[in-house]
Amino acid sequence: MKKKFSNPTFRIIASIILGILIGVLICFVAIGLGYIHMNDGTLKEYSVKIFGLTIFDIKRVGSEMLGTPNNTSMMFIGVIISMILAIVVEIIVSLKNKHRKETAK
Numbered sequence: 001m002k003k004k005f006s007n008p009t010f011r012i013i014a015s016i017i018l019g020i021l022i023g024v025l026i027c028f029v030a031i032g033l034g035y036i037h038m039n040d041g042t043l044k045e046y047s048v049k050i051f052g053l054t055i056f057d058i059k060r061v062g063s064e065m066l067g068t069p070n071n072t073s074m075m076f077i078g079v080i081i082s083m084i085l086a087i088v089v090e091i092i093v094s095l096k097n098k099h100r101k102e103t104a105k
Contacts, residue, residue, distance in 0.1 A: 008090070015089045019082025026081070027074050031056045031067070038065055050077055 027050065034048035038058050048056040053073040059066050 008093075011089055011093065012086050015086035016082045019085040020078045022085070023074070023078030023081045026050065027055055027077065034058055035065065035067075053077065 030048050030050050034046055034056060035058060037043070038046050038060065043060065045057065045059045047054045048058065050073075053070075053076065055070050055073045055077065057068045057070070059068075
């Protein structure tokens with residue numbers, strides 16, 4: 001497994017996939033908290049926001065709650081998290097490689 005992480009292409013692909021999964025998890029939790037917030041109060045509608053982006057709109061219609069996703073914002077959050085994760089992983093690997101080269105001298 002360690003050999004696979006020495007390949008930069010594999011690292012970036014793994015970072016992108018992991019970033020998307022983290023983005024999905026964050027959106028899932030935020031939408032769940034939005035529904036909990038709607039159940040607690042007498043709100044007629046509520047917009048679930050992450051980083052200022054509306055990812056989900058919840059409206060109360062009678063006794064039911066209807067949700068409308070904003071897929072563009074959710075995808076954007078996944079892409080941003082993927083990019084940040086890929087950059088952080090590459091910086092960490094670069095610093096480790098630099099440290100190894102300095103200790104080998």
